[in-house]
Amino acid sequence: MRGGRPTEEQLRRTFEASLQDAVSGRGIRTETGFDMPTENALWDIASAYPDVTDELIEAARRAFAGQLDGSNAARWQAELARKIAERQTRER
Structure with a gap:
């Protein structure tokens, strides 16, 4: 069992294997270290089998790139902050 978070290289290898x-x-597989956008994009591909399109593959690659560069997490945090602000506004 691996301790801690996977390295970027480990994530890249796992992504390529998971994509295949x-x-x-x-x-x-479970416990891959992928965030939800990446995992969902991979499930979209698996669900489309045998009619997997290049667009689905590219969407998965974009989602994974977003995980690596932090933009998926930033989007999630921005959405969470928006929801909190919206709730606070309603409570006033």
Whole structure:
């Protein structure tokens, strides 16, 4: 069992293996270290099997890039902050 967070290189290797599994219709393993946008994009591919399109593959690559560069997390945090502010406004 690995302790701590996976390195970027480990994530990249796991993503490529998971992408191949999804394209082949084998589904996605759990505990990969992927964020929800990346995991959801891979499940979209697995669900589309055998009719996997280049667009689905590219969407998964974009989602994974967003995980690596932090933009997925930033989007999630911005959405959470918006929801909190909205709730606070309603409570006033």
